[in-house]
Amino acid sequence: MRQTTSRHLLKNPLWLIAPAALMVGIFFLYPLCFSLYSAITLDDGSVTLSHLNKAFALYSNDIFFTIIIVLISVAILAVLSITIAALITLSPFRSLTKTLAFLYRLPLFIPFIVTAQMMRTFLAKNGLMNNAFVASGLLTPMDTVSFLGWSGIIITFVWKQLAFSTLLISGAMAALDDSQIRAARNLGASRLRILFQIILPQIIPTLGVAMVLSIVTMMSVLSVPLMIGTGSPTMMTADMAFRINSYGDYHVANALGLVSYCICAGLAWFYLRQNLKEKGAN
Amino acid sequence: MIYPQHKALLDKFNIRSLRFSFWLQCVFILLLALALFGPIMNLLIWTVTESWYFPHALPSQWGFKYWQQVFNPYSDVSGSLFTSLLIAVLTVVVCMIVSIPAGYALSKRSMPLRIFWMLLFLIPQAFPNLTVYMNIARLFYEFGLNGTLPGVIIVHSVHGLMFSIWISVAAFSSTDPMLERASRNLGAGPFYTFFHIVLPQAAPGLIASCIFVFLESLDEFTGTFFVGSPNISTLPLLLYTASMEGNYQIASITALILLVPSILFMVIIHKFMKPEMLSKLGK
Numbered sequence: 001m002r003q004t005t006s007r008h009l010l011k012n013p014l015w016l017i018a019p020a021a022l023m024v025g026i027f028f029l030y031p032l033c034f035s036l037y038s039a040i041t042l043d044d045g046s047v048t049l050s051h052l053n054k055a056f057a058l059y060s061n062d063i064f065f066t067i068i069i070v071l072i073s074v075a076i077l078a079v080l081s082i083t084i085a086a087l088i089t090l091s092p093f094r095s096l097t098k099t100l101a102f103l104y105r106l107p108l109f110i111p112f113i114v115t116a117q118m119m120r121t122f123l124a125k126n127g128l129m130n131n132a133f134v135a136s137g138l139l140t141p142m143d144t145v146s147f148l149g150w151s152g153i154i155i156t157f158v159w160k161q162l163a164f165s166t167l168l169i170s171g172a173m174a175a176l177d178d179s180q181i182r183a184a185r186n187l188g189a190s191r192l193r194i195l196f197q198i199i200l201p202q203i204i205p206t207l208g209v210a211m212v213l214s215i216v217t218m219m220s221v222l223s224v225p226l227m228i229g230t231g232s233p234t235m236m237t238a239d240m241a242f243r244i245n246s247y248g249d250y251h252v253a254n255a256l257g258l259v260s261y262c263i264c265a266g267l268a269w270f271y272l273r274q275n276l277k278e279k280g281a282n
Numbered sequence: 283m284i285y286p287q288h289k290a291l292l293d294k295f296n297i298r299s300l301r302f303s304f305w306l307q308c309v310f311i312l313l314l315a316l317a318l319f320g321p322i323m324n325l326l327i328w329t330v331t332e333s334w335y336f337p338h339a340l341p342s343q344w345g346f347k348y349w350q351q352v353f354n355p356y357s358d359v360s361g362s363l364f365t366s367l368l369i370a371v372l373t374v375v376v377c378m379i380v381s382i383p384a385g386y387a388l389s390k391r392s393m394p395l396r397i398f399w400m401l402l403f404l405i406p407q408a409f410p411n412l413t414v415y416m417n418i419a420r421l422f423y424e425f426g427l428n429g430t431l432p433g434v435i436i437v438h439s440v441h442g443l444m445f446s447i448w449i450s451v452a453a454f455s456s457t458d459p460m461l462e463r464a465s466r467n468l469g470a471g472p473f474y475t476f477f478h479i480v481l482p483q484a485a486p487g488l489i490a491s492c493i494f495v496f497l498e499s500l501d502e503f504t505g506t507f508f509v510g511s512p513n514i515s516t517l518p519l520l521l522y523t524a525s526m527e528g529n530y531q532i533a534s535i536t537a538l539i540l541l542v543p544s545i546l547f548m549v550i551i552h553k554f555m556k557p558e559m560l561s562k563l564g565k
Contacts, residue, residue, distance in 0.1 A: 096307050
């Protein structure tokens with residue numbers, strides 16, 4: 001019945017989708033394909049690997065550095081967001097979990113560029129963080145170091161992405177069947193054991209999605225490496241912007257882009273394979 | 283068989299471990315709060331700083347000198363604020379025009395290739411988009427769209443499309459199909475039914491998607507950096523330039539202006555958006 005009515009209302013639903021699909025096609029898929037094409041061809045259209053070679057020769061350090069930064073950030077993110085979400089789900093102290101639930105969402109809508117500016121001042125040699133350490137007597141003014149650089153990039157990414165990944169993971173934990181946890185409690189399982197043996201195995205898919213989305217975000221944010229990552233080595237995104245703004249060299253920039261797609265695809269593939277393996281084991 | 287004194291001992295142990303874990307959790311929350319509020323505090327301090335040099339723990343001179351500079355009607359900031367708001371509003375309009383019909387069509391389960399279309403609109407969020415932006419900039423250069431408002435609005439709209447379409451699909455899915463059918467059976471035309479029966483039911487979700495698109499557009503940096511500069515200066519670009527020039531006061535005040543809508547909308551959305559709801563998105 002319902003099917004006939006909806007068909008009646010929408011004689012040809014494709015027309016309704018066409019404008020949106022065209023927009024994505026022209027302004028996203030076409031440039032995406034063009035970037036792949038540009039990365040592996042010369043100006044006259046013949047296939048070449050010279051741009052990729054050049055990208056590796058000039059920026060292999062930065063490529064390696066990018067992968068390390070992304071992996072460390074994702075590892076810290078996973079641990080922290082699972083800890084927070086688990087505390088919210090399992091902690092017996094209601095007032096504490098309410099505070100925590102409010103706290104972790106704070107950076108959710110703070111833009112990356114604002115986060116970068118905050119961290120640029122906070123983590124600097126004369127930033128509030130070092131000043132607080134000095135004031136509390138942990139450091140002397142001469143011992144302070146600036147965290148602007150690779151560690152600053154990691155801190156900024158984790159600070160900003162924590163809200164998003166915790167929101168996804170605590171959502172998945174809240175959607176779990178409550179009776180399982182209660183049954184395990186009644187049988188005498190400790191909270192830690194419930195987390196590792198009952199909750200975690202069920203939320204692994206959500207964790208994977210949150211981490212893959214975070215990786216893609218980290219690989220496409222330009223403002224953080226530009227504002228926090230001073231000096232070399234730096235992240236690939238900064239190199240691409242530099243290549244274009246200083247040399248107008250689209251080929252090498254696109255070759256770097258191709259490498260960044262491959263890194264994302266590789267990590268996503270790793271996640272999918274783990275997922276399939278687990279399904280196969282069951 | 284547990285003897286009474288054993289039981290008392292066990293309880294004592296339990297209470298002690300419970301108290302320990304309470305304090306442990308308190309310390310964790312305190313550290314998290316420090317880590318979250320520290321950078322925000324630093325930003326706030328910089329907005330009311332007039333001079334702050336290395337060995338001083340706090341600014342040596344406080345004042346609102348830079349606020350006057352920023353809110354002076356001839357400053358760059360007021361111009362950029364206006365440009366940013368104009369772009370954000372127009373982006374919301376473009377996204378809504380495109381995604382209301384698409385969201386309505388995709389909310390019907392009978393839609394052919396529904397999953398394919400949903401995934402198509404997910405793609406702009408699933409690839410690192412920096413490379414795409416630089417190639418769009420190159421493309422726009424040929425058509426004279428680089429450094430113009432329409433160019434920037436197009437880039438922002440494509441970026442926001444994923445939010446607007448996915449959220450409006452969810453909004454239209456939650457409408458009652460029986461009301462729609464009743465309206466049709468009583469002789470109302472399809473357009474009358476859509477605008478008077480379906481759209482009002484989906485309105486709250488659509489407003490939420492407007493908020494998301496508005497915020498995304500207001501905070502967008504990378505796309506504007508490639509497509510808009512140097513002619514179009516939005517608040518994020520201004521913040522970046524000021525910060526790179528070492529003008530931290532102007533950068534911090536601009537950042538604070540960008541924070542206002544973000545926090546405002548977070549308070550509004552906080553009421554609607556529960557983690558449980560998020561796990562149902564896209565189903």
